[in-house]
Amino acid sequence: MVVSAVSILIFLSALSVGVNDAMLRNTVGLFSGHVTGMVTDETVRPLDLKVAGVDAVLKRRFIQGTVGAGSTIRPLTLCLLAPEREKKVTSFHQAIVEGKYPRKGRSQILLSKSLAGELAVDAGDRLLFYPGSGPTYLELEVSGLYHTSNPQLDWKTAFSTLDLLPALELPWTAAIFLSPQSPTASALGILQRQFGQQASFQSWEMTRPDLKQLIDLEYISMGIVIFLVFSVVAIGIACSFIIFIIRNIREYGIIKSMGATHVELSFFVILQVLMMNTLACGAGVILGVVAVESVSMLGGIDISAFTSHNQYFSVSAIILPRLTLFSLFTPPLTALFFSMIAALWPAALIVRWRSAEILRSI
Amino acid sequence: MITIAGVSKKYFSGRGELTALRDISFSIRAQEFTALVGKSGSGKSTVLNCIGGLEKPDAGLIQCGDINVGALGSRALSKFQRYQLGFIFQRGNLLSYLTVAENIGFPLFLNGYAGRRRQKRIDWLLERIDLGSAARALPHELSGGEVQRVAVARAIAHFPKVLLADEPTASLDTSTGKMIVDLMHSLAIETDCTILMATHDPEVTDRVDSFICLRDGRVTGEYNE
Numbered sequence: 001m002v003v004s005a006v007s008i009l010i011f012l013s014a015l016s017v018g019v020n021d022a023m024l025r026n027t028v029g030l031f032s033g034h035v036t037g038m039v040t041d042e043t044v045r046p047l048d049l050k051v052a053g054v055d056a057v058l059k060r061r062f063i064q065g066t067v068g069a070g071s072t073i074r075p076l077t078l079c080l081l082a083p084e085r086e087k088k089v090t091s092f093h094q095a096i097v098e099g100k101y102p103r104k105g106r107s108q109i110l111l112s113k114s115l116a117g118e119l120a121v122d123a124g125d126r127l128l129f130y131p132g133s134g135p136t137y138l139e140l141e142v143s144g145l146y147h148t149s150n151p152q153l154d155w156k157t158a159f160s161t162l163d164l165l166p167a168l169e170l171p172w173t174a175a176i177f178l179s180p181q182s183p184t185a186s187a188l189g190i191l192q193r194q195f196g197q198q199a200s201f202q203s204w205e206m207t208r209p210d211l212k213q214l215i216d217l218e219y220i221s222m223g224i225v226i227f228l229v230f231s232v233v234a235i236g237i238a239c240s241f242i243i244f245i246i247r248n249i250r251e252y253g254i255i256k257s258m259g260a261t262h263v264e265l266s267f268f269v270i271l272q273v274l275m276m277n278t279l280a281c282g283a284g285v286i287l288g289v290v291a292v293e294s295v296s297m298l299g300g301i302d303i304s305a306f307t308s309h310n311q312y313f314s315v316s317a318i319i320l321p322r323l324t325l326f327s328l329f330t331p332p333l334t335a336l337f338f339s340m341i342a343a344l345w346p347a348a349l350i351v352r353w354r355s356a357e358i359l360r361s362i
Numbered sequence: 363m364i365t366i367a368g369v370s371k372k373y374f375s376g377r378g379e380l381t382a383l384r385d386i387s388f389s390i391r392a393q394e395f396t397a398l399v400g401k402s403g404s405g406k407s408t409v410l411n412c413i414g415g416l417e418k419p420d421a422g423l424i425q426c427g428d429i430n431v432g433a434l435g436s437r438a439l440s441k442f443q444r445y446q447l448g449f450i451f452q453r454g455n456l457l458s459y460l461t462v463a464e465n466i467g468f469p470l471f472l473n474g475y476a477g478r479r480r481q482k483r484i485d486w487l488l489e490r491i492d493l494g495s496a497a498r499a500l501p502h503e504l505s506g507g508e509v510q511r512v513a514v515a516r517a518i519a520h521f522p523k524v525l526l527a528d529e530p531t532a533s534l535d536t537s538t539g540k541m542i543v544d545l546m547h548s549l550a551i552e553t554d555c556t557i558l559m560a561t562h563d564p565e566v567t568d569r570v571d572s573f574i575c576l577r578d579g580r581v582t583g584e585y586n587e
Contacts, residue, residue: 254455257416258469259444262436356417359451 001240002277002339005233006284006331007291009226013327014292016222018300018319020215023312027211028204030148030315031092033058033175034184035191036207040171041198049174049199051190053182056089058082058175061162067109069119069127078109078129080162089177091315092146099123099144102160108143110159116145131165138164149311174199211312219326226334234338238345241273245346252350253358266347273343274336281332288331292321363392363556364413364524369422371408371579382408383419384579390558390572395547397567398560400576406560409576410526413558414447415439426524444472448517448555450527450546454509456501462512463488463497469520487515491545507538511545518549525550527559531566539566 028034037049046057061080066073083101087093093101102108109129111121121127123142130137140160148154178187184203191201205212245252256265295301300320307313371383382405390396398406411417413424415431424431429442448469456465463484470480488494491511501509510530517525527546531539543559547569550557561567575583 248458250455251457251459254451254457255468257414257443257449258472259440259442259447260472261440264472354417356411359416359455 001233001236002280002335003284003287005229006281006335007287009229009331009334010285010288010323010327011291011295011321012225013222013330014288014321014323015301015319016218017324017327018321020218021322022316022319023211023214024204026091026313026315027208027311029091029177030095030150031090031153031175032204032207033090034178034204035174035176035188035201036204037174037176037191037195037199037201038171039174039195039199042172044195044198046174049176049191049195051187051194053178053187053190054176055179055182056085056177058085058089058177059162060173060175061165061170062173063131063165063170065129065131067115067119067127067129067158069121069125072119074115074118075156076115076129077157078131078164079157079159080164081159082162090175092148094315095146095148096144097147099142102143104161104163106143106161107138107140107164108160109140110144110146111142112154112158113145113147114154115158116142149309149314151311176201214312223330226330230331230334230338233335234342237273237277237339238342241269241343241346242349244272245269245350249350249358253353253355256350256355256358262351265350266344269347269350270340270343273339273346277336277339281335284335285328285332289323289328292323292327296320296322363394363427364390364558365423365425366409366413367423367425369409369412369419369424371405371412371417371419382579383412385422386576386579386581387422388574388581388584390556390574392556393551393554394571395550395557395569396559396572396574397570398558398574398576399562399564399567400560400582401562403578404576405579406562406576407528408579410449410528410558410560413524414449414526415443416449444469445520446523448520448522448525450510450513450517450525450530452529452532454501454506454513456509456512456516458501461498461500462493462504465501465512466515466519469516473520475520483519487519490549491515506534507542510534510538510542514542514546514549518546518553518555521553522555525555525557527557529560529562531561531563536563536565539563540568542566543569 046059049057059082063078063080065076065078067076087101097113102110116122119127121142123144125142126139127142128137129140178184184205188201188203252265255268300318302318304317307317366389367387369383369386373380373382398409400406412419413426413431415434419432431442434442457468460468466487467480467484470483475483488497491514493508493511496504496508504512513530530546531542534542543566546557571586573585574581
């Protein structure tokens with residue numbers, strides 16, 4: 001019972017960590033990066049921001065404006081970027097459903113499918129972009145259409161190349177992507193210390209509080225599941241140990257007749273329960289780890305059939321269970337805690353009965 | 363050494379009330395080997411249990427040395443049982459998951475004997491009961507006589523002042539039974555121990571100094587050899 005509960009909960013916890021990883025990968029890996037920096041000093045180059053733990057820095061500029069096709073106009077944030085670099089670092093290109101990224105020197109725009117539908121344009125059509133509130137405009141060709149399920153990207157943003165408006169002196173934005181397992185807080189701290197005067201930085205937890213809350217909720221729900229499962233398992237453990245102790249009741253009677261105190265008797269019972277549960281937890285941990293590693297080696301669990309309209313799984317819905325300290329230690333520690341509580345009942349029984357009653361009852 | 367005065371004990375069960383002891387009184391001198399004889403159901407085990415604090419009498423006084431056993435609280439009773447008392451049960455009642463040596467060492471462990479001191483005592487007792495070669499054996503690997511020898515060694519290991527034996531020879535043949543009583547007696551002499559042995563087997567009473575006869579929960583006679 002303890003072996004199976006521990007192993008299953010280790011697997012479920014690792015799966016929950018894997019779900020969080022997938023949501024984070026899909027959200028920050030799609031476009032925004034783990035840390036976003038607004039760089040006001042033009043002398044700072046993307047390479048300068050590649051501090052410890054940073055894997056890549058992408059340079060982008062954002063221009064507010066309106067976009068029009070025929071009689072329809074819509075407000076829009078045009079993001080200027082370097083498509084070739086973006087393809088290497090982000091997974092946004094996987095969200096392009098038609099056409100491709102704009103090409104350098106071609107005055108092209110990448111539109112979301114939803115916005116293209118509203119403007120009644122398709123890949124290859126032309127539209128007008130009015131930067132800021134000025135009367136000047138640019139005529140752009142729609143290079144492709146994308147769909148991310150993220151409302152911010154799908155309705156209010158479009159993409160073009162950095163050379164589209166070289167004359168505009170706008171602060172540039174750094175999308176900073178961290179190496180796997182690098183803690184965001186530490187990279188953010190280094191960036192703030194080194195470039196605090198020339199730029200302001202925000203981690204994904206600040207820019208995506210919705211995702212932060214989802215991940216926290218995932219941990220809370222997993223904690224509740226573990227607690228509930230072991231509350232039930234604890235009753236089973238207590239019953240098993242009552243049976244075990246009743247089977248060995250004579251021995252406790254003998255120990256009691258030798259003058260073992262209530263504390264010592266309780267200690268013997270709890271120690272036995274603890275030893276047996278430690279062995280069971282060890283076996284459960286091994287089984288759980290084997291299950292997690294096996295599923296990871298088989299390529300994870302694909303839940304794309306259930307995530308087509310979910311922005312947190314817009315690029316990939318493959319869950320790779322991952323072992324963390326939380327997933328590895330919470331189930332066995334909870335099992336040990338509950339087994340200790342479960343041992344109190346049999347211990348109380350032994351303490352309450354008189355040795356003669358015990359010895360006579362056999 | 364042991365004084366029993368006006369002790370009564372009743373049991374209540376589904377079959378109603380059963381009087382095990384009816385106002386019994388007797389006394390045993392220190393370092394004496396006393397046999398408590400009587401038929402099955404005469405109250406022998408109840409007397410031993412009451413003296414050993416395994417159960418409380420309904421009325422009367424049980425004085426063991428200067429200790430009023432019936433008045434002891436649970437802590438004091440534990441202290442009395444672990445330091446002053448040795449108990450031998452009818453079927454040995456060894457702890458099944460401990461080896462012979464560990465069974466003998468268990469009361470020593472409870473009494474705070476540690477390391478070499480404990481081991482030395484265990485080794486000496488193993489030699490005395492002639493089971494040195496079976497030190498690592500588990501109880502189920504022993505014969506009935508060997509189990510009782512270990513039970514005697516365990517009961518005497520911590521130098522108790524009183525040894526209570528509840529029909530220690532009941533499940534043994536006559537010669538083995540006599541050998542167990544001899545062993546019990548010689549070990550008790552070496553430790554200046556008072557012995558009270560319940561038995562219904564007259565064959566094993568050669569070494570006994572005095573008898574107390576029980577019948578239907580009453581003392582029907584006291585004899586000295």
